[in-house]
Amino acid sequence: DSGNDALLMARAMWALARMCYTRPENDAGQRFVDALIAASTRAVKNADSAAVSMMLWSISRLGLGKSSYGLMSLCVLRMRTLDLAGCLDSRAVATALCALARLEIQPRGAHAKFWERALDKYGAGMNAVEICDVNWALAKLKGPTPTSTVLSEWDRCLERKRAELSASLSASAKNRTWFTSSTSRASYDGTRLSTTVSRSQLARAKRSVSSKLRRSHRVNK
Known part of the structure; x- marks a missing residue:
């Protein structure tokens, strides 16, 4: 069905991105990429949250330039439709924002308002x-900037995760084994983002969120 078509296109793009495919080397390669983008453009209107996330992540990794911007816009519009239908999730929002950041696309106007609401909601x-x-x-x-309510939840979540990592490191040290945990930005495993985070990433995020939260409290006083 049409929903499966969208997921199939998303997986094809994801496979290319996983192979670090960047630019077509010849006319045949360019025709293939053009056909893939055209097929994805037709299918995205029926994509679910997972397929849209995968498309956005893949677009940001493929480096296809302006030829993929139209598809990117349609993906964001589809996300807005899914949001209204109650079918969006936090993972899709996180993936999409990372894709926009990688492509250095600054949301403006109605798009900017959508991301503000999405951050508040998810x-x-x-x-x-x-x-x-x-x-x-x-x-x-x-x-x-997220609201103070969201920032507070982030601060608590990061603190819990930091405690979990510290406990894991302590247990690993006792067993004389190495503990490793790392992630790349919005790294897709085919169905979802990576579920691990490094201590350095966690520390940077914790400092940033705590700083925003303090500024928010000062403004609200």
Whole structure:
């Protein structure tokens, strides 16, 4: 069905991105990429949250330039439709913001308002990985700033994750084994973002969120 078509196109783009495919090397390669973008453009109107997330992540990695911007806009419009239908989730929001940041596309007008509402609606439910990625994206995009309620939830979530990592490191040291945990920005495993976060990423996000939260409290006094 049409929903499966969207997921199929998203997986094709994701596979190219995973192979670090950047630019067509010949006419045949360019025709293939053009056909893939055209097919994805037709299918995106029926894409679910997972397919839209995968498309956005892939577009940001493929480096296809302006030829993919039209598809990117349609993906964001589809996200707005999914949001109205109650079918969007925090993972899709985090992935999309990271994609925009990688492409250095600054949301404006109605798009900017949408991301403000999305952060307010889905931000409090984000996990530590999503928070780290979104915080990185917002710094690149110079906004928007989440509400103090969302920032408070982020601060608590990051603190819990930091305690978990510290406990894991302590247990690993006792067992004389190495503990590793890392992630790349919005790294897709085919169905979702990576579920791990490094201590350095966590520390940077915690400092940034705590700083924003303090500024927010000063403004509200």
